[in-house]
Amino acid sequence: MELHETLADLVRTHGRSILDDAAGFRGILDDVLDEDQASTGDINLLVDAVRFDALSALVGLIDGGADPGRAVEEAGSRLARDRGGDDLAAGSWATAVLGYAVGRVPEAHVLRYRSLRPPTSTFSRGSSLPPAGPPVGSPAWSPPAAPPTPPAPTAPPASPGPSGPAPPSYGYPAQPAPRKSRAGLWIAAAVALIVVVGAVITVVALAGGDDDGKKADKGSSDTPDVDVSADALNDRYGALATRVTEGSSDCAASGAGTGQSEAVECTIDGGELRLVTFDDEAAFTAARKTRLDYRAGTLTADEGATALYEFDPERGGSGPPVVYWDVQSSLQAALLTGSGGTDIDSLVDHFKETGPRVSEPTAPSDAVLRTFIEQHLDIADCTRERTFAAKETEVSSCKSGVKDIVVSVGRYATHEALVEKRKFYKGQHTSASTRGGGGPWRLGEGKREGDYWAYTDAGTATLYWDWDEPDCNCYAVAWQFDGKLKKLESWWVTSGK
Helix, strand or coil, rough: CCCCHHHHHHHHHHHHHCCCCHHHHHHHHHHHCCCCCHHHHHHHHHHHHHHHHHHHHHHHHHHHCCCCCHHHHHHHHHHHHHHCCCCHHHHHHHHHHHHCCCCCCCCHHHHHHHHCCCCCCCCCCCCCCCCCCCCCCCEEEECCCCCCCCCCEEECCCCCCCCCCCCCCCCCCCCCCCCCCHHHHHHHHHHHHHHHHEEEEEEHHCCCCCCCHHHHHHCCCCCCCCCHHHHHHHHCCCCCCCCCCCCCEEEECCCCCCCEEEEEEEEEEEEEEEEEEHHHHHHHHHHHHHHHCCCCEEEEEEECCCCEEEEEEECCCCCCEEEEEEEEECCCCEEECCCCCCCHHHHHHHHHHHCCCCCCCCCCHHHHHHHCCCCCCCCHEEEEEECCCCEEEEEEEEECCCEEEEEEEEEEEEEEEHHHHHHHHHHHHHHHCCEEEEEEECCCCCCCCEEEEEEEEEEEEEEEEEEECCCCCEEEEEEEECCCCHHHHHHHHCCCC
16 A cells, blocks of 8 residues: 555544644654655655644645645645745645545645655665755745635745744654554553643642633632623623624623723633723724734734734634724724634634624725736725735735636735745746746836746746835736646736736
8 A cells, every 4th residue: 555545544544633743643654654655754744744734725725716736736835845945846745645645635646746756765764864954934825726716825935924833843763763553552642641631630620720710710809890791791892893792601800901991701602702991092002003913814904993803823823713803992902712623714703793893804905005906907806815924914816807817916014025925936937847027027118117927837827026116015926727828928918007
């Protein structure tokens, strides 16, 4: 049985959860694989694919409508960058193997990228493979979905962001760990779980804390005595939503932080709601500024009088999903935080059920970005989505007006971040199998306006361009999935205004 078939069999037998923990996954591979099934290099690569969560990126692209082959390529490219190298074939192979194991990628893609990789037989299971080095930059953003659904864009790392993946531990042993029986592995895991649960119960008991105790603490002398009934809260926080406590229970006063006159916490299905009233505008503004970061996976709308912020960790970040919104006139904010397996979509659904006074942005908002978009596209055909790279302030998917060409546009917070993206596409152009135009673009024979790179690789035609306009830091990427580069470049020229 080949390596990818063995892994698929393991997932069918033990569940997809074996792909959630890199250390445990390595132990399983060392335990069950025969010596001739995989080299140490293969195992290290697959373990890194789990460590950097390549499967989530792959599945997200496919669920968004991307062709599995294109999704493998883009998620594999991201994995290669996260490993600190540029071996796209190796990254795509590992991503395809995980995708095949969970039934999302056809075997043909595994075999294709296996054939593109250099021989690995020189690295036996008894030798060590030098690590690729620490990851560089922030999480990469993903490619677009094929029409009719606008795509999720692909981007290079911009700069290290607060939500980037933690540097991996590259302490692979020079010799593989002694083999254990599969039964022994799972028994050991069960014993460890029992020990951990017992320790947790002991700590909680010693602390004298249970759920009831926590609720009692919220109402202790350290917190103000406030009315936390649903009617009272809906009335006091009516500036945030018409029914802010919709779907909530067990509301209780919480310890207010610095600059806060009141804080209330409620339980929701799969998470928590926190309501805050600030002492003054300075405290309110400081809290908003802290919350509205530009990690990968964010949707941010700061309108001055109101603000909305969403964070989806599945776009490359870490931590729980979050939905935050505030209203300046009332000096109040609400924060929904997911727990366990709660995803961002569940939190957004809850947010909408409260009847919020703040709306999600649906179109590009930055004025200079809108001017850039209108040079080739219709703003009405662009839809906002969450970002894919750190320091991106906003990203939108746009219809091109041509059936088989899809476009993503966005803006970075700094020019330096845009330059990093520019360098990435210049490098892709240099190494592509077929190259189109490259270098600066100009309006007629006028001054330089920005960079332009067009190329075809792995059957997909890609066209990148950006704008040097001050305070814009804008870019756009168009794709033609049938590899028709001339058609793509012709569209760009004829659509230009």
